[in-house]
Amino acid sequence: MSIATEPTAPLALSEEQGQLQRAAREFAAARFSTAQLRAYRDERDPLGYSRALWREMAELGWTGIPFPEQYGGLGLGLAELGVVLEELGRRLLPTPFLSTVLLTGRALLLGGSEAQKQALLPALCAGERVIALAFQEQGRFAPWQVATRAERSAAGYRLSGEKRFVLDGAGADHWLALARTAGRPGERDGLTLFLLDAGTPGIDCLPTPLIDARNAVQLTLREVAAGPHQVVGEVDGAAEILEPVFDGAAAGLAAELLGVLSEAFDRTLAYLRVRRQFGVPIGSFQALQHRAADLFCERELAISVTRAALRALDAKRPDAPALASAAKARVSDTANRVGRESIQMFGGIGMTDEEDIGLYMKRARAAETTLGDGAWHRDRFASINGY
Amino acid sequence: MNPDELEAFRAEVAQWLAEHCPAILREPRADPGALAAAEQGWHRQRAARGWLAPTWPVEYGGAGLDPEQARVLAQELRRAGARPPPISAGLSLLGPVLLARGNEAQKRRHLPGIARDEMRWCQGYSEPGSGSDLASLSTRAVLDGEYYVVDGQKIWTSHADQADWMFCLVRTDPDAPKHEGISFLLIDMKTAGISVAPIRLISGPSAFCQTFFDGVRVPRENLVGQPGDGWAIARELLQHERRALGSIGRGDLGRARTLPELARQQLGAQDGPIADPVLRDQVAQCELDSLALRLTMARAADEAAAGQGGEHVASMLKLWGSELTNRRHELMMTLLGADGLGWEGPGFDATDLRTTRQWLRAKGNSIEGGTNEIQRNLIAKRFLELPQ
Numbered sequence: 001m002s003i004a005t006e007p008t009a010p011l012a013l014s015e016e017q018g019q020l021q022r023a024a025r026e027f028a029a030a031r032f033s034t035a036q037l038r039a040y041r042d043e044r045d046p047l048g049y050s051r052a053l054w055r056e057m058a059e060l061g062w063t064g065i066p067f068p069e070q071y072g073g074l075g076l077g078l079a080e081l082g083v084v085l086e087e088l089g090r091r092l093l094p095t096p097f098l099s100t101v102l103l104t105g106r107a108l109l110l111g112g113s114e115a116q117k118q119a120l121l122p123a124l125c126a127g128e129r130v131i132a133l134a135f136q137e138q139g140r141f142a143p144w145q146v147a148t149r150a151e152r153s154a155a156g157y158r159l160s161g162e163k164r165f166v167l168d169g170a171g172a173d174h175w176l177a178l179a180r181t182a183g184r185p186g187e188r189d190g191l192t193l194f195l196l197d198a199g200t201p202g203i204d205c206l207p208t209p210l211i212d213a214r215n216a217v218q219l220t221l222r223e224v225a226a227g228p229h230q231v232v233g234e235v236d237g238a239a240e241i242l243e244p245v246f247d248g249a250a251a252g253l254a255a256e257l258l259g260v261l262s263e264a265f266d267r268t269l270a271y272l273r274v275r276r277q278f279g280v281p282i283g284s285f286q287a288l289q290h291r292a293a294d295l296f297c298e299r300e301l302a303i304s305v306t307r308a309a310l311r312a313l314d315a316k317r318p319d320a321p322a323l324a325s326a327a328k329a330r331v332s333d334t335a336n337r338v339g340r341e342s343i344q345m346f347g348g349i350g351m352t353d354e355e356d357i358g359l360y361m362k363r364a365r366a367a368e369t370t371l372g373d374g375a376w377h378r379d380r381f382a383s384i385n386g387y
Numbered sequence: 388m389n390p391d392e393l394e395a396f397r398a399e400v401a402q403w404l405a406e407h408c409p410a411i412l413r414e415p416r417a418d419p420g421a422l423a424a425a426e427q428g429w430h431r432q433r434a435a436r437g438w439l440a441p442t443w444p445v446e447y448g449g450a451g452l453d454p455e456q457a458r459v460l461a462q463e464l465r466r467a468g469a470r471p472p473p474i475s476a477g478l479s480l481l482g483p484v485l486l487a488r489g490n491e492a493q494k495r496r497h498l499p500g501i502a503r504d505e506m507r508w509c510q511g512y513s514e515p516g517s518g519s520d521l522a523s524l525s526t527r528a529v530l531d532g533e534y535y536v537v538d539g540q541k542i543w544t545s546h547a548d549q550a551d552w553m554f555c556l557v558r559t560d561p562d563a564p565k566h567e568g569i570s571f572l573l574i575d576m577k578t579a580g581i582s583v584a585p586i587r588l589i590s591g592p593s594a595f596c597q598t599f600f601d602g603v604r605v606p607r608e609n610l611v612g613q614p615g616d617g618w619a620i621a622r623e624l625l626q627h628e629r630r631a632l633g634s635i636g637r638g639d640l641g642r643a644r645t646l647p648e649l650a651r652q653q654l655g656a657q658d659g660p661i662a663d664p665v666l667r668d669q670v671a672q673c674e675l676d677s678l679a680l681r682l683t684m685a686r687a688a689d690e691a692a693a694g695q696g697g698e699h700v701a702s703m704l705k706l707w708g709s710e711l712t713n714r715r716h717e718l719m720m721t722l723l724g725a726d727g728l729g730w731e732g733p734g735f736d737a738t739d740l741r742t743t744r745q746w747l748r749a750k751g752n753s754i755e756g757g758t759n760e761i762q763r764n765l766i767a768k769r770f771l772e773l774p775q
Contacts, residue, residue: 011685011690012689012690012695013695272773280774281773283774284773284774286764288773289767289773290760290767293764296770297703300700300703301676301680301682301707303686304683304686305682307682308685323678326675330675330679375668378671378672378675382647382660382668382674383660386647386658387650387651387667
C-alpha cells in the first residue's frame with residue numbers, strides 16, 4: 001500500500017479547533033498545576049487524577065468528543081480530541097482520557113452490542129464511568145502476546161491470568177479484559193474482550209503507580225466468572241476491534257505527548273534566555289542554539305504528522321494505520337530527545353525534584369513506552385508498507 | 388473580481404490548457420528525449436500569454452492577474468498536470484526584486500525578457516573569500532564618469548557560461564561598514580573584461596562557474612536602487628532563493644529511487660520483511676521522515692492559506708530537507724555496497740552510477756543557499772528568540 005501525500009482535511013487548525021484549543025489551554029492553566037501533580041504523587045493518591053475535574057471536562061463535552069450524539073457525545077473527531085489532549089499534556093494534567101475514551105470507549109463504540117453501548121457510553125460521556133483496558137502482560141508493547149485464558153464453563157467463561165500496566169485501573173468502574181479463547185500467545189486470532197465489573201470475585205488488584213505518578217495496576221485473575229453477555233465483540237475476534245482502537249489511541253497519545261514535549265521545549269528555551277554563566281545568557285552559546293534549532297525542526301515534523309494521522313483516522317482513509325504508526329514513532333522519538341536535552345540544558349537544577357522539567361521527562365518516557373515506542377512503530381510502518 | 392468572473396476565468400484557463408499544453412508535457416514525465424521540442428513550444432506559448440509571470444503587470448511581460456486569479460491559474464495548471472517551467476534565476480529571483488526596487492527604465496528593459504524566458508540571468512553573490520560571511524565580499528565597483536569599473540571574482544555563478552546577464556553584488560564604498568558599502572549591479576555578460584570558467588565538482592561536471600572581472604565597464608544606469616542598498620536587496624532575494632530551493636526538494640523526494648525497492652534488490656528476499664533488520668529500520672526511519680517532511684510542507688501551505696503565518700514551518704524545510712536528502716543518499720550507498728563505487732563506463736548499472744553522482748552532489752544541498760549552520764543561527768534568533 002502506498003502512502004498518500006495529499007491529506008484530505010487541511011493540516012491547519014480550523015476556526016472551531018482554534019477555539020477549542022484556547023478553551024482547553026485556559027481550563028488546564030486555571031484548574032491544574034504541577035503542585036497538584038506532586039501532591040498526587042507524594043500523598044500516594046490512589047487515582048492520581050480528580051474525578052471532579054473529570055466530570056467538569058465531561059460537562060464541557062470533551063469526554064464525548066469522538067462519540068456520536070445518540071450516545072451522549074458531540075459527534076466530532078479524533079482531530080478535535082487531539083487538540084484538547086495536547087493542551088492537557090502541556091500542563092501534565094492527568095485524566096482517564098486514554099483508558100476510558102481512546103481505549104475502552106472506542107472499543108465499545110467499534111465492537112460493542114447496541115445494549116452495551118446504550119448502557120455504558122452515555123455514562124462514560126457524562127464522566128460518570130471510568131473503564132480501564134486490561135490487555136498488557138509484559139514490559140514491551142506486544143498486543144497479541146496474551147497468555148491469560150478464558151476457558152468455557154457452564155455459565156460462560158472462567159478467566160485466569162495476570163494483567164500488568166492497566167492504566168487507570170485503580171478506581172475504575174469496569175475493566176475490559178483481553179483473554180485468549182483460542183490459540184497461543186503471540187497469535188492475532190483467538191482473543192476475546194470481556195467486560196468485568198470492579199469488585200468481581202477472584203480479581204486481585206495491586207496498585208503499581210508509574211514514574212509519571214499516573215495510576216496503573218496489576219490484576220491477577222483466578223477463575224473469574226464471566227457470562228456471554230459480558231463478551232464485547234466477536235469471540236476470538238478482539239484483534240479486529242483492537243487494531244483500529246490502538247491506532248486511534250496511539251495517535252491521541254501522540255497528541256498529548258506533543259503537548260508534553262512542546263511545553264518542555266518552551267521551558268528549556270525560557271531557561272536558556274535567563275540562565276547566566278560566564279557573564280552572558282547560556283542561550284547565546286552557539287552549541288546550545290544549534291541543538292535548540294534541531295529540536296525546533298523535530299517538533300514541527302511531529303506536529304504535522306500527528307495532525308495528519310488524526311485526520312486520516314477520522315476520514316477512515318486506508319493509509320490511516322501507517323500514519324498512526326508514523327505519528328507515534330516520530331512523536332515518541334522527538335519527546336525522548338527533548339526530554340534528554342531539557343535535563344542537560346537545565347544542568348544541575350534539572351536533576352532536582354524541585355524543578356518541574358523532570359516531571360515532563362518522566363511523563364514523556366511513560367507516554368513514549370505506552371502503546372509502542374519508536375522502534376515498535378517503525379517496524380509496523382515498514383510491515384504495513386510491504387517491506 | 389466577483390465569483391462568477393473568477394469561474395469564467397477558470398473555464399478560460401482550462402480551455403486554453405486543453406488547446407496548448409500537449410499530453411506529452413503533462414505529468415507523469417515522458418522519456419526526456421521525446422519531449423524537448425514540445426516542451427520548448429509549450430513554455431513559449433505560456434510565456435506569450437504572460438503566464439510564466441502571471442502576477443506581473445502586462446507592460447512588463449506578465450499577465451496582470453490578481454492573487455485570486457493567479458491561484459486559479461496555478462490550480463488549473465496542476466489539475467492538467469502541466470510541466471512547470473525550468474528553474475530560472477531571472478524569473479524566481481531577480482524579477483520580484485526588480486519589480487519592487489527597479490526604476491521604470493530598468494523594469495521596461497529587463498522584465499519582459501525575463502517573463503518571456505528569453506534572457507538568461509545568473510547570480511553573482513559568493514566570492515572565494517566570502518561564503519557564509521557574504522557581506523565581506525570584495526569585488527570592487529569604482530565610479531568613473533558614467534560607468535562603474537568592476538574588478539574582482541565571483542564563484543558559484545550557476546550557468547554563467549550561458550547567461551546573458553548577471554545580477555551582482557559589488558563593493559562601491561570600501562570605507563563604509565561592511566553591510567553598508569555594497570550595491571546591486573546588473574552586468575551584461577558580453578562586456579569586455581569578463582571571463583568565465585566552469586567548476587568541476589566532486590560529483591563531476593556542474594553548472595557552477597567562476598567569473599572573473601578585469602576592468603569591466605558597466606553603465607551607471609544599471610545600478611538597482613541607491614548605492615549602498617545592495618545588502619538589503621540581497622537579503623530579499625535570498626528569501627526568494629530559499630523558497631525556490633525548497634520547491635526543488637519537493638520534486639526530488641517524490642521522484643527518487645525508492646529505498647525499499649533498492650533494499651530488496653540488494654538484500655534479496657522479494658517479499659516479507661527486508662532481510663537485514665538494522666538496514667530495514669534505517670529504511671523505515673528515512674521513509675517515515677520523508678513522509679513527515681512532506682506533511683510539514685503541506686501544513687505550511689495550509690497555514691499560509693488560512694492566514695495563520697506558516698513562516699516558522701517554512702524556515703525549517705531547507706535545513707531538514709537537505710539533512711534528510713543526505714541521510715537518504717548515504718543509506719542508498721550503504722545498500723549498494725561496492726555497486727555504488729563505480730564512476731562511469733561499462734560494468735556498472737546506469738541507475739547505480741546516477742545514484743553515486745547524486746550522493747556526491749547532495750553534499751552541496753546543506754551548503755548552498757546559506758549553510759545549515761547559518762539556517763540554525765537564523766532559527767535560533769528569529770523563532771526561538773535566543774540571545775545574541
